[in-house]
Amino acid sequence: MAVGLGVLGVIFIVLAVLYALGVLQLFTSGPGNHYKHAILLVVLAVASFVAASFARPKTA
Amino acid sequence: MRSLRCSAAPSIWAAWSPNLSPRLTALSLAQALFMGLLQGASELFPVSSLGHAVLVPSLLRWSFKQTDPSFVPFLVLLHLGTATALLVIYRHEWVAIIRGFFTAAVRGEMRTDSERLAMLLLVGTIPAATLGVFLENRIKSLFTSPYEAAAFLVVNGVLMLGFEQLRRRTERRAAVASESRDEQESHFAQAERISFRAAALVGACQALAFFPGISRSGITIGGGLIAGLRHQEAARFSFLLATPVILGAGIVEVPQLFANGVPVGEYLAAAVLSGVAAYASARFLLRYFRSGRLDPYGWYCIAAGLASLALLRFSL
Secondary structure, X not given: OHHHHHHHHHHHHHHHHHXXXXXXXXXXXXXXXXXXXXXXXXXXXXXXXXXXXXXXXXXX | OOEEOOOOOOOOOHHHOOOOOOOXXXXXXXXXXXHHHHHHHHHOOOOOHHHHHHHHHHHOOOOOOOOOOOHHHHHHHHHHHHHHHHHHHOXXXXXXXXXXXXXXXXXXXXXXXXXXXXXXXXXXXXXXXHHHHHHHHHHHHHOOOHHHHHHHHHHHHHHHHHHHHHXXXXXXXXXXXXXXXXXXXXXXXXXXXXXXXXHHHHHHHHHHHHOOOOOHHHHHHHHHHHOOEOHHHHHHHHHHHHHHHHHHHHHXXXXXXXXXXXXXXXXXXXXXXXXXXXXXXXXHHHHHOOOOOOHHHHHHHHHHHHHHHHHHHOOO
């Protein structure tokens, strides 16, 4: 579970970079750099990493 | 009287005005300050500031309308004023929330109320932010006219009354109806105690506020009531939830706004006025919701929406 959430976080980071560079244009208003989408994906990545931290096995 | 003029600026609300006229129309300084006051005062009340911002220029027959290119960047700064007011009010809480977020994230465990609240706010922010960024163009291009804003204002009023009916039913089930309002309120939870599913639902409700006329604070306060929060806590959670979204949108947009050569001084004056009005209204509402309900705002929205529809329809 923790590993899966970590991988999800990495995927969000990659997508954020692609939106910021203007490579990805899905759900956008037009061509160009989409920093708003990138920032959102960074937030989603942070949320995924936090969830991964919560899901990781704890040492006593 | 000085006038505000600006060119079209790309914005979070850009898709709101899909058929922008290329002409530039003016917003006088007095009108700008009035709009700042209106936006700041109505943003935190459950009456839809966006609905009022769409309706008022049309009802007052200003040459400046909501489809004007300069309207969009102007609203961005007004919202930043509101977010600043909320940051000032909750400055100590935000320090604890940010500290709690990092502590809990690194530790992988929530031990304090601040840590839990930080995670609830993160969960509550994600749905609206995601829907807002990926679907805003589609949503807002459908709703641009004051008629729709007036109609949604009526819907907002019905929703407020509906939320209160659901709360009263919960109160009856809890057999607290015979108690005073203060005592009834004590049976309901603090913001830190709601479930993460409830926080996500309240957050998702925020996305409905993209429709001019639907109040962001109203819909999230209502969602908080259904989640089992007392009124004052629902308002507090709503205000805390609003801050990152409003601030984030503003921070992303403002550099583009100033890059388009808008009259900074006039815009800032209106934004400051908006912030002052938002500060006063937040203080009032937090006090009001100690024992007050959403009903008066619901009835106001229904009356204002119907009156606006009549005024627009018959060009009174």
